[in-house]
Amino acid sequence: MVIxxxxxxxxxxxxxxxxxxxxxxxxxxxxxxxxxxxxxxxQYGETILKDGDTLEVVSFVGGG
Numbered sequence: 001m002v003i004x005x006x007x008x009x010x011x012x013x014x015x016x017x018x019x020x021x022x023x024x025x026x027x028x029x030x031x032x033x034x035x036x037x038x039x040x041x042x043q044y045g046e047t048i049l050k051d052g053d054t055l056e057v058v059s060f061v062g063g064g
Contacts, residue, residue, distance in 0.1 A: 017044040
C-alpha cells in the first residue's frame with residue numbers, strides 16, 4: 001500500500017506517471033513529493049512506487 005495525501009491506495013509497483021494518468025490531476029499544475037523528496041517531472045515515468053511509500057501531490061492554483 002502507498003499513502004497518497006493521507007489515503008492508503010493499492011498502487012505499489014506503478015510509476016508516478018501511471019498513478020497520475022488515472023487521476024484528474026493536471027500534471028502541469030502539480031508538484032509530487034515521495035517520502036519527503038520532490039520528484040522531478042522528468043522522473044515521473046521512471047519513479048516506481050513501493051509498498052510503504054508516502055506520496056504527497058500538491059496542486060497549484062492561481063489567484064489574485
